[in-house]
Amino acid sequence: MDGGGLRLDLNALDYVLLGLYFVTVLGVGFAARRAIRTSVDFFLSGRSLPAWVTGLAFVSANLGALEIIGMAANGAQYGVMTVHYYWIGAVPAMVFLGIVMMPFYYGSKVRSVPEYLRLRFNRPTHLLNAISFAVAQVLIAGVNLYALALVMQALLGWPLWVAIIVGAAIVLAYITIGGLSGAIYNEVLQFFVILAGLIPVTVIGLVKVGGVSGLMDAVRDSKLGEAGLHAWQDTGTTANPLGAHWLGIVFGLGFVLSFGYWTTNFAEVQRALSAKNMSAARRTPIIAAYPKLLIPVVTVIPGLIALVTVKGLGAPSGDLQYNNAIPLLMRDLLPNGVLGVAVTGLLASFMAGMAANVSGFNTVFTYDIWQAYVRRDRPDDYYLRIGRYATIAAVVIGIGTAFIAAGFSNIMNYIQALFSLFNAPLFATFIIGMFWKRMSALAGFWSLLLGTLAALATYLLYKSGMIHFNSDLEESFWGAGIAFVTVAVVAAILTPLTAPKRGEDLRGLVYGTGGIDLKAGVLAGDAAWYRSPVLLGVIALALAVVLYIPVF
C-alpha cells in the first residue's frame, strides 16, 4: 500500500472524458424537451418507448450506489453467496412482474403504483401509499446524493458540498427539462457507461490473479476460505459466510423481499409504464432480467479480486473498508484513459439511482397527491408545471437530506433499511388484491397499515435489542415475513365482515374479471415468437438455475 488514500490520479484527458459525459447527459435532457407537450409526456414519456429502452432503464434505475459499491463489498465480505441477490433475489421477481402483474398495471392504464391502489381499494389506501412512497423517495434520493458526494470527495478530492451540489444540479437539470424521457434515455446511456467502466477493472483484475482458477485458489487461501466459493453449501444451518439458512434465502430474499422491491417499487415500475404497448411493457422487466443475470460478473468478481489483492481489506473504518473494493481496484489497476471511463461509470451509477428516485417522486406527488387531493380538474399544462416544481423541490430536499446524512450516516442507513421493509406489506396487499376478487376496500387499507406497522415494530424491537437476530439480513427476512403474514391474516379477517367492491369496478384490476387486452396497441413485429414475454421470461428463469450449477 502506498498510503495515498483512495485518491485517484486523474489527468486532463480523464477529465475530458468525464466532462463529455456530463455534457451529453445535459444534452439528452434538452433534446428530450421538444417531445414534451402533455403531463403524460413528462411523467410517462407519452407511453411511447420501445422495450429495449425501457428494459435497460429498468435495470439501470437499480444500478445505483447500493448496487455497484455495495454488491462488490458483499462479494468481498460474503463471497460467491452474493449471487443470491441477483439470481434468486431479483430474476424471478422481475419475470413475475412482467408475466403476471404487468397486465394489471399497464392494462388498467394507471399512471402510478399508488393509483392502482386507489382503483382497486379506496382513497385512504391510496393516500397512505402515495405519501409513504413520496417521503421515502426524497429521503433515499438524499442518501444516494450523499453517497455520490462521498465517492467524488474520496476519489477526486472535491469538497463534499461541491460534489453534492454538482451532482444534484445535473440530475435536476435533465429531469426538470427532459422529464421521464430525459431520465430514461440517460439511464440507458448510463447502463453502457457503467459497464464500460467496470469491465476493464474486472479483466485486468482477473489477469492479475491468474484467471478464474487463480482467483479461486487465492480465495481459498483468504480469510473467506473455501466457503467463499459456494452459493448453497452449508445453508442447511446458518454457518456460512452470509449467515443465512436456505429457507431464509429462498422465502425471505427470493420471495418476500425481492418481490416486494421489484414488483411494487414505482421507481422501477414507472419504466415499464412508459413502454409503447402491452407487449413492450411486459417485456420491460424481463429484458432487464438478462443483464441482471450477468451483472455479478462485474460486481461480485471484482469484490473477490479486491479481497485477495488488496491487503488488509475489510477494516471497520478508513480507506480499507469493504465498500471501497471497486475504487481501490481502480486506483491500483487502471491507467489514465480507462480510469477516466471508470470514474465516469461510477458517477453515472450514482446519478442513475438518484434520478430514478426523483422521477418516481415527481409523478406520484403530482398525480397521486396534488391532482387527487389538492387541486383537481385543472388543465393538463397546470400539472405539467407542478411536475417541474415537484422535481425542483425533490432535489432541494434531497440536498438537505444529503447534508443531514453527512452528519448522521448511520441513521440514514437505518432509514433506508426501514423503507425497504415497507415493500413487503405493500407487495402482500397487492398480490392478495390482484388475485382475490372479494377482498374489500377496507380490508386493503387495514392490511397495508397493520402490515407496515408489523414490519416497523419488528425492526424497532430488533434495533432496541428486545428481539435477537443473527444479522441485519436475518432481521429483514423475518420482518418481511411477519409483515406478509399480518397482511394476509388481516385481509382474511376483515374481508368477510365488510362490503365487497362491485364487479364492474374491479374490471382490469383483478385476476379473472376480464377487461385486459394483452394485445393492446401491439405492432405487427411484436407477434414474433421470440418477443413473447412468457417465453423470454421462462428462458431467464432457466438461465438463473443453470448459472447456479458449478462448472469449475
Add this chain to the structure above:
Amino acid sequence: MDNHSEPARDPLVDGAEADERRSAAARLFDIRRVIGGLFAVYGIVVTLMGVFDSQAEIDKAEGVRINLWAGLAMLAFGLLMLFWQWVRPAEPPAAEQDGVIGQPDDTGSAYPEGS
C-alpha cells in the same frame, strides 16, 4: 382471460388518456444516436491514449494494453449502435399506423417496431 369487456373507468385516468392523443412523444429523438456518438468519441480518445501509452501505464495494468483494447471495443460498440440506427432508422409516425393492430389512432414512436 376475458378480453371482451372494457376495464373499469376512472375520471383521472381517462383524462390522462385523452391527453395522450395530443402527445408530442413522436418527436423524441433516437437514443441510439447518442449512445453511438458518445462511445465512438470515447473509443477514439481512449484508443489514441492506448497507442501512446508509456511502459509505466502498461505495467500498471498488468502488462495489458487496456487503453488500446478498451478503446477499440468502445469504438466498435459505438459504430455498431450508429450502424443499427442506420439500417433500421426511426420510422416517421405516420407510416407506423399501418403496422398497428386495433388502435388506429395510436401515436407512433421514434423507433422501428418491436424491441
